[in-house]
Amino acid sequence: xxxxxxxxxxxxxxxxxxxxxxxxxxxxxxxxxxADSGIRFxxxxxxxxxxxxxxxxxxxxxxxxxxxxxHDAILLGAVGGVPGDPRLKDANIxxxxxxxxxxxxxxxxNLRPSKLYPxxxxxxxxxxxxxxxxxxxxxxxxxxxxxxxxxxxxxxxxANETSVNTAFGVERVVRYAFDLAxxxxxxxxxxxxxxxxxxxxxxxxxxxxxxxxxxxEVAVDYLHVDAATIFLVTNPGRFDVIVTDNLFGDxxxxxxGAVTGGIGLAASGNxxxxxxxxxxxxxxHGSAPDIAGQQKADPTAAILSTALLLDHLGxxxxxxxxxxxxxxxxxxxGTAARTTAQIGDSIAARLQx
Amino acid sequence: xxxxxxxxxxxxxxxxxxxxxxxxxxxxxxxxxxADSGIRFxxxxxxxxxxxxxxxxxxxxxxxxxxxxxHDAILLGAVGGVPGDPRLKDANIxxxxxxxxxxxxxxxxNLRPSKLYPxxxxxxxxxxxxxxxxxxxxxxxxxxxxxxxxxxxxxxxxANETSVNTAFGVERVVRYAFDLAxxxxxxxxxxxxxxxxxxxxxxxxxxxxxxxxxxxEVAVDYLHVDAATIFLVTNPGRFDVIVTDNLFGDxxxxxxGAVTGGIGLAASGNxxxxxxxxxxxxxxHGSAPDIAGQQKADPTAAILSTALLLDHLGxxxxxxxxxxxxxxxxxxxGTAARTTAQIGDSIAARLQx
Ligand SMILES: CC(C)[C@H](C(=O)O)[C@@H](O)C(=O)O
Ligand SMILES: CC(C)[C@H](C(=O)O)[C@@H](O)C(=O)O
Numbered sequence: 204x205x206x207x208x209x210x211x212x213x214x215x216x217x218x219x220x221x222x223x224x225x226x227x228x229x230x231x232x233x234x235x236x237x238a239d240s241g242i243r244f245x246x247x248x249x250x251x252x253x254x255x256x257x258x259x260x261x262x263x264x265x266x267x268x269x270x271x272x273x274h275d276a277i278l279l280g281a282v283g284g285v286p287g288d289p290r291l292k293d294a295n296i297x298x299x300x301x302x303x304x305x306x307x308x309x310x311x312x313n314l315r316p317s318k319l320y321p322x323x324x325x326x327x328x329x330x331x332x333x334x335x336x337x338x339x340x341x342x343x344x345x346x347x348x349x350x351x352x353x354x355x356x357x358x359x360x361x362a363n364e365t366s367v368n369t370a371f372g373v374e375r376v377v378r379y380a381f382d383l384a385x386x387x388x389x390x391x392x393x394x395x396x397x398x399x400x401x402x403x404x405x406x407x408x409x410x411x412x413x414x415x416x417x418x419x420e421v422a423v424d425y426l427h428v429d430a431a432t433i434f435l436v437t438n439p440g441r442f443d444v445i446v447t448d449n450l451f452g453d454x455x456x457x458x459x460g461a462v463t464g465g466i467g468l469a470a471s472g473n474x475x476x477x478x479x480x481x482x483x484x485x486x487x488h489g490s491a492p493d494i495a496g497q498q499k500a501d502p503t504a505a506i507l508s509t510a511l512l513l514d515h516l517g518x519x520x521x522x523x524x525x526x527x528x529x530x531x532x533x534x535x536x537g538t539a540a541r542t543t544a545q546i547g548d549s550i551a552a553r554l555q556x
Numbered sequence: 557x558x559x560x561x562x563x564x565x566x567x568x569x570x571x572x573x574x575x576x577x578x579x580x581x582x583x584x585x586x587x588x589x590x591a592d593s594g595i596r597f598x599x600x601x602x603x604x605x606x607x608x609x610x611x612x613x614x615x616x617x618x619x620x621x622x623x624x625x626x627h628d629a630i631l632l633g634a635v636g637g638v639p640g641d642p643r644l645k646d647a648n649i650x651x652x653x654x655x656x657x658x659x660x661x662x663x664x665x666n667l668r669p670s671k672l673y674p675x676x677x678x679x680x681x682x683x684x685x686x687x688x689x690x691x692x693x694x695x696x697x698x699x700x701x702x703x704x705x706x707x708x709x710x711x712x713x714x715a716n717e718t719s720v721n722t723a724f725g726v727e728r729v730v731r732y733a734f735d736l737a738x739x740x741x742x743x744x745x746x747x748x749x750x751x752x753x754x755x756x757x758x759x760x761x762x763x764x765x766x767x768x769x770x771x772x773e774v775a776v777d778y779l780h781v782d783a784a785t786i787f788l789v790t791n792p793g794r795f796d797v798i799v800t801d802n803l804f805g806d807x808x809x810x811x812x813g814a815v816t817g818g819i820g821l822a823a824s825g826n827x828x829x830x831x832x833x834x835x836x837x838x839x840x841h842g843s844a845p846d847i848a849g850q851q852k853a854d855p856t857a858a859i860l861s862t863a864l865l866l867d868h869l870g871x872x873x874x875x876x877x878x879x880x881x882x883x884x885x886x887x888x889x890g891t892a893a894r895t896t897a898q899i900g901d902s903i904a905a906r907l908q909x
């Protein structure tokens with residue numbers, strides 16, 4: 204979606220908490236990675252998140268959204284205020300901003316690679332070789348906001364929440380997963396809970412079976428979500444591409460982040476593969492207000508998100524250079540604490556070298 | 557619910573796969589534990605599961621259910637046929653049998669303790685001291701079977717699945733969790749996804765807040781389900797009592813089983829605390845048809861389920877004796893493989909000694 208060749212219109216949403224700090228480093232690395240490429244980023248900064256809401260009462264206005272749509276891609280830090288802040292009681296920044304962007308911009312592929320880089324300490328005694336990608340559906344399932352309650356707050360309250368799944372929505376993300384597996388180790392694992400969620404699971408199973416018939420080279424596996432969490436800690440090496448719904452993908456990718464050394468390293472892309480809307484790249488972690496402004500946050504996840512962004516823009520070489528610089532930085536990490544900026548500087552310096 | 561003092565009417569459902577093998581050992585241990593107690597088990601065996609379905613086409617008939625209701629408690633092995641068996645294509649043994657029992661017998665507390673016993677190898681490098689209980693709601697949430705689809709199998713299919721949550725249903729299980737925490741380390745963690753499942757999560761949050769006000773000694777914590785999976789692998793020692801919905805509880809308890817040495821050790825109780833219906837005790841693991849009949853299954857989870865059963869019947873001493881015998885057996889486990897029966901014999905022998 205690079206419209207004017209050589210110029211990439213990038214919407215930058217630093218957000219709340221540690222968001223601005225990690226985004227500063229991500230931008231530094233993006234600039235270093237593309238310095239000699241003839242690519243120029245034309246950036247627009249959007250002040251969105253809890254801080255903006257507290258200031259103006261707005262979460263994401265129609266005009267914000269229209270302006271964001273004019274861009275080629277989005278780089279987002281993290282959004283969300285201090286948990287328990289009474290002024291945010293009735294705000295739902297997650298739904299009103301983050302999920303609204305994913306839904307309005309039709310980010311139907313939520314791409315979350317999990318890789319255990321050499322030298323990274325993790326919680327598993329024998330992690331083995333971890334290198335898989337979760338293709339999480341991003342616009343359907345239990346995330347649609349199709350819920351309600353009656354007699355709220357009384358002993359007779361009933362609160363419902365409906366997962367909505369369409370053949371259109373499931374098929375496009377399943378196709379993406381199979382195409383990705385063709386370029387990787389040719390294995391797709393569907394994760395769902397078909398034995399209990401008969402209808403929501405049934406549509407996924409049928410569509411995976413159908414698409415699988417078009418990919419005879421790709422091995423297909425099915426796991427219930429509960430069993431999948433077991434394998435993520437006992438044998439994560441068995442996974443190549445996991446395809447799953449919005450909620451199961453949310454759960455599995457946090458766990459996957461943990462087993463690969465923490466969500467301080469986990470990158471993600473919210474992708475609209477059709478190119479109808481700009482895709483959005485963000486670390487999996489949240490805004491961590493408790494350590495905000497202290498230069499304690501690890502910007503690596505935000506930086507790796509720029510590698511996904513570059514890849515999405517077709518800038519393969521630059522994307523791989525960022526990944527290699529991060530890998531080299533991780534391999535050299537000692538035990539001495541570094542500031543957010545020091546980590547960003549070190550990775551950027553490797554790209555300039 | 558022991559009706560005739562001294563006699564416990566026990567419904568035994570060995571089930572499929574490794575079910576009969578592990579139940580044989582559980583019965584052996586139950587007999588050994590109660591030999592001198594004046595308690596006599598009057599057992600009725602129910603042939604239920606995939607094998608019965610293949611034989612007769614029945615999963616759980618009304619008369620099965622009526623007969624089971626006449627008992628004081630139920631001991632279940634595992635149910636489910638060989639995955640992919642074409643004859644079971646349209647059977648859903650899980651929903652038609654296991655979930656039907658939980659729902660019809662109003663097993664609103666699905667109790668799943670997680671403890672890392674000394675000497676048990678697990679996947680975590682530094683597990684720390686793991687000892688918590690998940691109180692999983694058993695009769696509501698996404699498990700209600702309130703789903704459907706239109707235009708099934710066409711490109712225009714829409715498949716929905718509705719989570720139903722009531723104040724009645726949530727409050728009773730939350731109260732159980734707080735009462736349990738009062739007898740343990742006085743900490744309750746609610747796990748949900750309130751930022752996305754606004755209605756289903758909202759009712760849980762409000763009720764936990766309300767019940768918490770009646771338990772000033774109990775510390776209360778909230779975690780989104782994705783974050784909870786991270787803590788289960790990075791700091792499981794932080795948990796005491798987790799209270800959560802049916803689906804999140806399913807996912808968390810498999811993961812919890814994995815971090816405490818595998819679901820071969822994980823016991824569970826499906827409890828109706830009111831005593832209106834018999835409670836049901838079963839290992840968390842499935843029927844594992846691939847190793848069935850080979851004496852390879854670990855009966856420990858089934859045996860620990862009898863400890864929960866004894867405790868539920870008010871037979872505290874006998875329950876603790878079973879737990880201690882299992883602990884001693886685990887501590888002495890060498891690396892030599894033992895048969896299912898050898899493990900059961902060894903635990904029963906410790907009780908006779
Ligand atoms: C903040 C929240 C709405 C979000 C989600 O559930 O998708 C987050 O957990 C994530 O994974 O990006
Ligand atoms: C077999 C299945 C229906 C069941 C569940 O999802 O509850 C199982 O996974 C469990 O945890 O007991």
